[in-house]
Amino acid sequence: DADVTQTPRNRITKTGKRIMLECSQTKGHDRMYWYRQDPGLGLRLIYYSFDVKDINKGEISDGYSVSRQAQAKFSLSLESAIPNQTALYFCATARYNEQFFGPGTRLTVL
Amino acid sequence: KNEVEQSPQNLTAQEGEFITINCSYSVGISALHWLQQHPGGGIVSLFMLSSGKKKHGRLIATINIQEKHSSLHITASHPRDSAVYICAVTPRGNSNYQLIWGAGTKLIIKP
Numbered sequence: 428d429a430d431v432t433q434t435p436r437n438r439i440t441k442t443g444k445r446i447m448l449e450c451s452q453t454k455g456h457d458r459m460y461w462y463r464q465d466p467g468l469g470l471r472l473i474y475y476s477f478d479v480k481d482i483n484k485g486e487i488s489d490g491y492s493v494s495r496q497a498q499a500k501f502s503l504s505l506e507s508a509i510p511n512q513t514a515l516y517f518c519a520t521a522r523y524n525e526q527f528f529g530p531g532t533r534l535t536v537l
Numbered sequence: 538k539n540e541v542e543q544s545p546q547n548l549t550a551q552e553g554e555f556i557t558i559n560c561s562y563s564v565g566i567s568a569l570h571w572l573q574q575h576p577g578g579g580i581v582s583l584f585m586l587s588s589g590k591k592k593h594g595r596l597i598a599t600i601n602i603q604e605k606h607s608s609l610h611i612t613a614s615h616p617r618d619s620a621v622y623i624c625a626v627t628p629r630g631n632s633n634y635q636l637i638w639g640a641g642t643k644l645i646i647k648p
Contacts, residue, residue: 469541469623469638485635515578524568524627526636528580 430454433518433529441537446505448532450518458521459501461485461493463514464531470517476501508536540564543624543639551647556611558642560624563605567629570636571598571609574621583609583622614646 431452440446450459457478462470462485472485474493482493490512494502505512513536518529544559560569571583584591584598586607591598595614600607611618624639 467640469539469640470625470636471638472635475635517580525570525582525585527582531578531580533578 431518431520431527431529433516433532435532436530437533439535439537440508442509444508444536446508446534448503448505448516448518448534450501450503450529452499452501452518452520452527452529454520454522454527455498456520456522456527457498459495460519460521460526461491461501461503462517462519463487463512464517465514473503473516505534505536508534510536512536539640540637541624541626541639543622543642545642546640547643547645549645549647550614552615554614554646556614556618556644556646558609558622558624558644560607560609560639561605562607562624562626562637564626564637565629566602566605566626567631568627569600569607570625570627571607572623572625574623574641576620580623611644616646616648619644619646 434449460475461473464470471487473491476482476495479495492504516532519526541562568587570585574580586600595612597610621641621643623641625636
């Protein structure tokens with residue numbers, strides 16, 4: 428079984444819709460991250476969390492919110508999706524300096 | 538200018554060739570990472586290094602801290618090595634362990 432899972436793997440939605448992307452991990456790591464990846468650009472950090480009560484904005488948090496429901500679960504929400512949020516989204520966990528990635532969610536906003 | 542620059546952006550080679558992908562960075566670091574992203578999208582960590590050289594199978598990663606430069610080498614390349622290779626650094630003194638990411642190098646190995 429995968430250590431870091433993401434649901435859904437693919438999602439097509441319309442402008443203005445609320446979307447939630449979910450991430451679960453069985454690695455027991457406290458640190459979790461949400462990134463987005465756009466063609467030709469490096470991964471960009473949206474939000475990160477060091478534990479259930481510690482949520483921090485990354486470099487591109489506008490238009491996104493997160494919830495850390497438990498050590499193992501970290502959800503990313505798009506309150507009102509817009510087309511330029513079309514991207515590949517990755518969740519990751521971390522232990523010390525090493526990060527472990529989920530398989531990604533491909534989101535298309537029409 | 539990005540703090541982590543990779544070159545080349547794209548690389549196409551024939552099976553069996555020796556491959557080199559470069560990464561230059563402009564900040565002090567505590568670690569440098571090489572990761573691989575296959576066409577299916579998943580990202581896996583290949584190496585984490587702070588000095589010298591590491592080897593795993595046909596992959597070799599080197600780093601020169603003074604020159605702020607790292608290279609990833611693939612010996613006897615194979616079509617299954619086709620992927621995007623990503624360099625990232627952990628800035629020194631960054632207690633958040635946030636990474637600064639390069640844009641990636643897309644490698645295609647032709648049979």
